Amino acid sequence: MNHNPEAVTSARIRADLSKRAVARECGFSEQLMCDIEAGRRNATPEKLRRIAVVLNCPVDALEAKRPEETAQQAEERQPSS
Template sequence: MTPHNKRRPRGAPFHHAPEAVTYAREKAGLTKRALAGMCDISEQLVGDIEAGRRNATPATLQKLAAALNCPVVVLEAKRVTAPRQRSEEQTLNSAAGGTCSDTPPAGLPAA
């Protein structure tokens, strides 16, 4: 028998960034209770989302973003991407101690 509620596995990433939700709420000058009332969710859920104890569903993130007057992307968790593979030219240049550019980086004197 399959459970009706799917639980997020421990350690799985959140859909939201807890600190971003708290920051946006405080910048909007709202209490957790006021935000919960505007989104038609419980004050406990808002607290759990901000504390990182519970995951905000995409639908809840939409409600929070609308109430906080900010884009959803501000509240979403940033995706961690794998480092890009270095090109052969970059590898050869770093091994030779040089760079692709003849001009020094900003703030450094020319050699």
């Protein structure tokens, strides 16, 4: 999956937009937006980019994180000994 469904929902709520409004602005169906947020369908990179534009947030805030990336990020946050 290219996106994190919870991140998409969260960003949409922060933007104070309905699924219908986001779908309309992105040029796809409300059902697809519902499926993206529920994790039933994958948001292609192009669709994810359109969602990010409408929600005024960076694409990487909506992307699914790979386990190795999050582990590396956690290591970077820990103070070195």
